[in-house]
Amino acid sequence: MRHGCKDQLAREFVCPKCHGHGAHVQEVSVGRAMVNLLPLPANSYLAVTCGLCGYTEFYHLAIAEKVVESASELADPRKLTQKTDP
Numbered sequence: 175m176r177h178g179c180k181d182q183l184a185r186e187f188v189c190p191k192c193h194g195h196g197a198h199v200q201e202v203s204v205g206r207a208m209v210n211l212l213p214l215p216a217n218s219y220l221a222v223t224c225g226l227c228g229y230t231e232f233y234h235l236a237i238a239e240k241v242v243e244s245a246s247e248l249a250d251p252r253k254l255t256q257k258t259d260p
């Protein structure tokens with residue numbers, strides 16, 4: 175589901191800064207130092223970058239995949255915005 179996950183994030187992204195639609199999604203790995211800053215064990219993330227202004231959100235890859243899959247089942251795209259909360 176990785177490609178579907180990325181496609182869906184890119185498609186449903188609405189930039190909170192410029193309210194633009196459409197984003198570039200890239201899978202990134204972070205090093206040990208960055209992992210220590212985040213309360214998450216794994217170190218693969220999706221960087222979702224606004225194609226208009228460059229604003230970037232990071233999603234934990236494994237969780238994003240689960241959320242996107244469950245959001246697809248429920249057909250409720252609002253679920254996607256909840257995972258950035260602490």
Ligand SMILES: [Zn+2]
Pocket residue numbers: 189190191192193194224225226227228229
């Ligand atoms: Zn933007």
